[in-house]
Structure formats: C-alpha cells, structure tokens
Amino acid sequence: MTDRTTRLAVYPGSFDPLTNGHIDIIERGVKLFDRIVMAILVNVEKAPLFTAEERVATAREVFRGQHNVEVETFQGLLVDYARHRRAHVIVRGLRAVSDFEYELQMALMNRRLSSEIETVFMMPAEPFTYVSSRLVKEVFSLGGSVDGLVPAVVEAQLRAKRLSGAGDAPP
Numbered sequence: 001m002t003d004r005t006t007r008l009a010v011y012p013g014s015f016d017p018l019t020n021g022h023i024d025i026i027e028r029g030v031k032l033f034d035r036i037v038m039a040i041l042v043n044v045e046k047a048p049l050f051t052a053e054e055r056v057a058t059a060r061e062v063f064r065g066q067h068n069v070e071v072e073t074f075q076g077l078l079v080d081y082a083r084h085r086r087a088h089v090i091v092r093g094l095r096a097v098s099d100f101e102y103e104l105q106m107a108l109m110n111r112r113l114s115s116e117i118e119t120v121f122m123m124p125a126e127p128f129t130y131v132s133s134r135l136v137k138e139v140f141s142l143g144g145s146v147d148g149l150v151p152a153v154v155e156a157q158l159r160a161k162r163l164s165g166a167g168d169a170p171p
C-alpha cells in the first residue's frame with residue numbers, strides 16, 4: 001500500500017511479450033512518478049504466448065534493482081485494481097494516431113468508472129513508435145529478427161518457445 005503523498009502510477013497491459021517500447025515508457029514514467037506498477041492483465045479469454053507467471057518473471061528480471069518499478073498481475077477492472085493500489089494515475093503509451101481511438105475509449109470509460117483516476121499518455125522514443133507485442137510475435141514466428149525491439153531475455157524466451165514448438169515457428 002502507498003500513502004497519499006507518494007505519486008504512484010499503474011502501467012497496465014498484456015505485455016505478451018514485454019518490448020523495448022514498454023521499457024521506454026516505464027523509464028520515462030519513473031521520472032514523473034515516485035513508483036510505477038507494471039500491471040499485467042491475466043485475461044482468461046485470450047490465449048497468450050507467455051503465461052502470466054512467465055511475463056511477471058521476465059519483467060521482474062528486466063527491472064531487477066530498480067526499486068521504483070513493481071510488477072504485478074491483475075484481473076477484472078483496471079480501475080478496481082488502481083483503487084486497490086491507491087493509485088490515481090494510469091499510464092498508457094501512445095505510439096501513432098492509430099492507437100488514439102482505442103486509448104481514448106479506454107481512458108474515458110475508466111474516467112466514467114472512476115473519476116478520481118486520471119490517464120496519462122506518454123510517447124515512446126521514435127524507434128519504438130511502430131513496435132508492438134503482436135508484430136514482435138509475428139515477425140519472430142516467421143523467422144525475422146527482433147533484435148533491438150525486445151530485451152535480450154525476451155528474445156531468448158521467444159527462441160525457447162520456438163524450440164518447444166509453442167511459437168508458431170516456420171518449418
């Protein structure tokens with residue numbers, strides 16, 4: 001739990017997998033907020049490539065030693081999770097105009113659900129403006145390089161999934 005003087009922000013997402021774009025947003029976020037909680041959605045309806053446990057372990061490894069970044073999972077409504085953490089800010093990355101409509105809908109729905117929680121949008125560095133978890137998985141599964149787009153630990157895990165046959169590898 002956080003006292004009300006600590007500026008805590010929740011950075012929610014699927015993070016399947018974590019990309020360098022996500023990391024860039026968190027690094028920017030910790031300059032604005034005292035703490036960021038990376039909140040990984042456990043979505044029972046979606047079939048993620050990485051389990052929630054794998055995604056948590058990866059993110060904790062990436063942010064190991066960074067005491068102002070926490071990694072947790074959440075289920076249900078994001079605003080309920082934010083309230084439970086006593087966070088008043090939701091951080092979302094905004095890459096291109098194409099993100100805008102979905103993000104606007106979510107931000108306004110979340111505001112309707114909980115008017116005391118504000119969504120703050122942050123732009124990633126230019127090299128990450130086209131990077132998404134979905135494209136990373138697609139490119140990797142088709143044999144393309146994702147070097148520089150994801151942390152080394154994620155690249156290794158993608159490779160391991162491919163070897164285990166879980167990553168849709170080409171023949």
Ligand code: PNS
Binds near residue numbers: 012079105107110
């Ligand atoms: O990385 P993603 O998949 O774009 O993240 C989407 C996420 C997890 C932020 C969104 O799906 C979410 O908040 N889900 C929790 C359920 C919820 O609160 N739905 C209403 C939000 S408008």
